[in-house]
Amino acid sequence: MRWRGLTGVLSSQACTLSANRLLTVAVPWLVLDRTGSAAQTGLVVACQVLPYAFTQWLAGPLLDRIGPRRISMAGDLASASVLIIPAIFGTPPLWLLTLMLVVVGCADGPASAAKRMLVPFAAADAGQSTTRGVGLATAVERTATAAGTALAGWLVATLGGDRALWAAAAMLGVATLIVTLTVTDPVRDRGRDDETYLDRLRTGAAFLRHSRPLRALTAMFVITNLLDQALMAVLLPVWARAGGHDATVVGLALSTVGLASIASALASAGFGTRLPRRATYLIGVLSSGPTRIIVLALDLPPQVVIGVYALAGIGSGLFNPLLETVQVELIPAALRGRVQTLISAWAWAGIPVGGLLGAVLLNTGGLHAALWICGLAYLAAVLRPAWRMDWSRPSAPAPPGDGIRLVPAGRNRITRMLRERPCPPNRDEHRHLLRRRSGGEVTLHR
Structure with missing residues (x-):
């Protein structure tokens, strides 16, 4: 059970x-x-x-x-x-x-x-x-x-x-x-009874704004999603047509990515906790991100492209669970809904204009120039978090209530004073497990 x-x-x-x-x-x-x-x-x-x-x-x-x-x-x-x-x-x-x-x-x-x-x-x-x-x-x-x-x-x-x-x-x-x-x-943790909906919304935005690691991840999500959409909507189909390939090549490359990512995600679930985090991130993002674009710019045969896309799927299945885990660790459980949804909203912000960006680059400099620009921009975006974040695993959970403090700052608003170190990541998870096993309630002392 x-x-x-x-x-x-x-x-x-x-x-x-x-x-x-x-x-x-x-x-x-x-x-x-x-x-x-x-x-x-x-x-x-x-x-x-x-x-x-x-x-x-x-x-x-x-x-x-x-x-x-x-x-x-x-x-x-x-x-x-x-x-x-x-x-x-x-x-x-x-x-x-x-x-x-x-x-x-x-x-x-x-x-x-x-x-x-x-x-x-x-x-x-x-x-x-x-x-x-x-x-x-x-x-x-x-x-x-x-x-x-x-x-x-x-x-x-x-x-x-x-x-x-x-x-x-x-x-x-x-x-x-x-x-x-x-x-x-x-x-x-329901927080203060006198907090309004807008206060809670601002609290999530304040936490994200004061967390340098989460800011780095969010910026990377925005840029890479934008470039992924430019690749999928415009550049990949144009590359296939320019090279005399039909839609079968595109479909096979994308299917290979999906199938390979399933296998590597299962592998990450099996032994992901034992992998070095920074190295896993770098291997995952470098193999699954800019390589998918640069291999098209190099005019390599379709067989090579499909093989590179298979490696990209393996990398994607490795680093995506890692990034999700890092977010869970960095965000207190009491704020997770507000902060994670805000990060998702930012991540989606670039998708609607990704196709337009691909079309503008294509019309301005041609296919090869557009591919190289997108590939190098993708590389810069994924490398930044590798050195802007502390990839070490969290130490033992801190005492309850540590990591976030409410301080009145005016009549109609609440300002969150945020410490740079992450809050105890699994406090609510541990309380949930304790409640399920003991059948009793657990009180959070703030």
């Missing part, structure tokens, strides 16, 4: 991620089939994607206040309820489909952030390290990306776009049921 919570969180993530991958295939196909307009298709898809990161950030104080389990259940249930509209009322008009996807994006952002928050607590309850829990969650995500997209294509081809939405609703309903039956909400 110790693994019940972790198994439940991972299973619900698998269902939710598979539903999302299904929507990424079914919705564009449905809109294109109905309108034949690529512009309208892009607009409808954007209506789901754009609210995702923004509502994650806005939900941060609620995640810390009322707990991630309830947010996860509410978000998945809301998305499932909206997606069954075609089953009840028939094929929706385009405006209603757009509104449905806006609601799904608004609900899915907080629900996804909630499951991410539950992983460290569930891992502690199972007697496992945060690294192992995060590694397993990464493997689930990559598997859902690889298998979920293939399943989505089959469902859309056999059932049609409308009925594929029903399948997505069913998956989200199953995810809600799994969380309801298997996951326990961790003990939450």
